[in-house]
Amino acid sequence: MEKNRKAYVYETEGFEKFGENARKARIIGEPVIYGAITGILFIIRMLLNSFKVPGLVLNIYMGVFILVIVFFAVSYVLSITVGFNSHRFRISEESIEQIEGVVSISHEIVPIRRMLQINIEQGPISKIFGITDIEIITAGGSMTIDGLDSEKAAVIAENLKEAINRFAEEEKGKHE
Numbered sequence: 001m002e003k004n005r006k007a008y009v010y011e012t013e014g015f016e017k018f019g020e021n022a023r024k025a026r027i028i029g030e031p032v033i034y035g036a037i038t039g040i041l042f043i044i045r046m047l048l049n050s051f052k053v054p055g056l057v058l059n060i061y062m063g064v065f066i067l068v069i070v071f072f073a074v075s076y077v078l079s080i081t082v083g084f085n086s087h088r089f090r091i092s093e094e095s096i097e098q099i100e101g102v103v104s105i106s107h108e109i110v111p112i113r114r115m116l117q118i119n120i121e122q123g124p125i126s127k128i129f130g131i132t133d134i135e136i137i138t139a140g141g142s143m144t145i146d147g148l149d150s151e152k153a154a155v156i157a158e159n160l161k162e163a164i165n166r167f168a169e170e171e172k173g174k175h176e
Contacts, residue, residue: 015088022147
């Protein structure tokens with residue numbers, strides 16, 4: 001018996017893509033992270049060589065090491081191509097939405113009424129490319145919109161702060 005299954009298709013109308021500077025920062029930033037992890041794995045390998053570790057253990061470790069390197073390479077290529085193109089966000093009067101992912105697609109929706117705090121973050125690589133991340137804190141968790149143009153991020157953060165204050169005043173008025 002055939003079942004009618006309908007795949008959820010993510011509506012991307014009204015969603016904004018991230019700018020080219022965000023892609024450039026990702027191209028440089030991700031290898032730094034992957035390089036650090038690879039360096040740690042290499043140091044572990046060197047330590048294993050300095051002790052009398054059975055050959056089988058070294059061979060298994062090298063197999064895992066190679067698999068990790070291949071995973072990083074594939075992940076990196078997917079991230080800067082398909083992943084970057086599928087990463088979008090939308091801000092409306094009621095909520096902020098973000099869609100990201102390649103294999104596993106994540107669609108986050110945070111109602112503005114639930115927001116408690118806005119954090120603006122900019123690391124050294126982001127600073128070079130003029131991009132900023134906005135972290136939105138709610139009582140139940142957080143959402144980060146990364147790779148926004150710094151000027152746009154400042155405007156978004158200010159608008160969200162005003163909306164949070166407006167909703168807080170409305171709630172305060174209800175309880176007085």
